[in-house]
Amino acid sequence: MTDMIIIDGLSFALPLFIMAVGGIYSEKSGITNLALEGFQGFGAFTGSVAVVYLTGIFGSTSSVPYYAGFIFAVIGGGLFALIHALLCIKFKADQVISGVVMNILAMAMTSFLTKSINASFFGNSANKFMLGASARITFPYLSDIPLAGAIFRDIYPFEILIVILAVIMWYVLYKTKFGMRLRACGDNPHSVDAAGVNVYAVRTMAVFISGCLSGIAGMSFAYSISANFSPDIYLGYGYLSIAALIFGNWSILPSLAACLIFGFARSGGSAVINELGLPSSYNDLVRILPYVLTMLLLVFFSRHNHSPRALGQIYDKGQR
């Protein structure tokens, strides 16, 4: 049972985490990002289209569609994120409103396009793309370690990808020149400008990165939890990862801890319900846990939280 909790918890927490990393990039650069939900959905959509199309060419045994799916999810999520960047940076829209608008737009666009594509290319009227659950990998030897071995058992390939990416993203944000400028844009954009760096370009890049990472997360959810792409992907995972990053005080490692708490609360709850033999509708009660937990923790910790100082402010070059 503990094995199941660890395996399921990780496969939920890691996509959440990579999305939160994307959110941190965007918010550290000063752009409030409530649009993660929409980014992950749109990324999952483009990825799923690619998978369905390529499966038709390569056959269902090939692993090409799987990896191509993730690449297209990254591209799709990133391109969609550019709309948010355009609205926030060029059109100076309110960033909170723009974020919510992006979510609604993503949901409307993907459900419309899913149906249209299914109707015109595959001749059915379904509102989803079937993907099937991803294959799982077990590491030999490592998985034999008692208790902790479960971390290396039955893992999805995307979990490895996410861990590698997260390390790279951590390095870029904290150890490179670009990362330093990005963080400075969120605290004092005018000083960045005075140093001769284009604030708009840095912020656009940050939002683009957050879209790419969210795309991976969305594709992971589509491949693991639901095994298809349908409008059900908009269940609020994006919002959950925003909660995680606010908890994590806008830094990467504490956000990982928050995501793990969410993941294990979810899988642990389901396991308990299974063990007690309760009907599956009780799962809905368990799903409440991460949200209530978030609220309680926010109540206790919000006072000590420091958001980036220029977060949500529209940067205007002429203003001092």
Next chain:
Amino acid sequence: MKKFMLSCLAIIISLIAGALILWLMDKDPIAAYMNLLQGSGLMQKVKYAGRQNMFTDFMSFIDAMTPMIFASLSVAIALRGGFFNIGVSGQMMIAGFIAHMLSLIVPSRILVIVVGVIAGALVGALIGWMRYRFNVNEVVSSIMLNSTIMYLVTFCINTFYVNPVSRQSKSIIESARLTISGFRWENLKLDIALAFPLAIITAMFLQWLIERTTYGYEMKAVGLSPKAAYYAGMNVNQISFITMTISGALAGLAGVSYFCGYYASIQPGTTPSMGFDAIAVSLLGGNNPIGCIFASFLITIISKGSVYMSSRQNIEPEIASLITAFILTFAACSAFLSRKGRK
């Protein structure tokens, strides 16, 4: 007046974008848009089923529009006071559910409305309280509450209040429902939205409240700049708390007129998308209560008429939410356009 022009611009651009999509799909955009009006009972359809005509369509259009007015007023009043109430969906759902529960004991329309107001107001007050007492961002807390309420209500419905055939909640008893459905008049069957006059009166009252009272003035001041309001000696915390409570109460009204009026039952497992569409409506109406009525009218034409349009033109009904999303996107850019104009 300027805001009005900007809203019109957003609508026109979106309608053109929608027409372009329709045209790309080999459909006739003008016929499709006429279908929208016909489906909303604003234009004569080609033929009608028995006991129906344009007037019955219009009455059910009004029925669909009523909760939208309340929901958009809720967003508008919160935005005026400096809050972004993204939790309208959750507040609607909890108000509708509690009203359903109490109508099992006391079936009364008045009670349904009162309960809706109180339930919504309490959730709104909770969000406002958490913001000023613990500095919890209202956007995050209301999103968390949305999900919490959604799962909680879903659980309650699925365990003891489910209609096994429709997989929805049981229907509310007719004598407590805020819509009289199938009312016989002449030889027609009408749906009468009892809450509609209340919606209009509420909008007018809010307009008076915002423009003509001390509280309204203070609320706007807090919304524009909390710091300036504080230095002017206003009790910022108290004012924003009241604003959020009013906003929640309006969302509760939207909830009861939606779940105990337009629909008689609650769909578990999903939050009503109206709570999010209301943001579009409110922005479109310039966050002005009277503007909200007109914007609700327009958005409801799109959402209500799309059913008829999709059956006539063989288009996915999702096109309606797509056009709404376009309107929302362009409305969000309107700040940029108005700034351009000022220069």
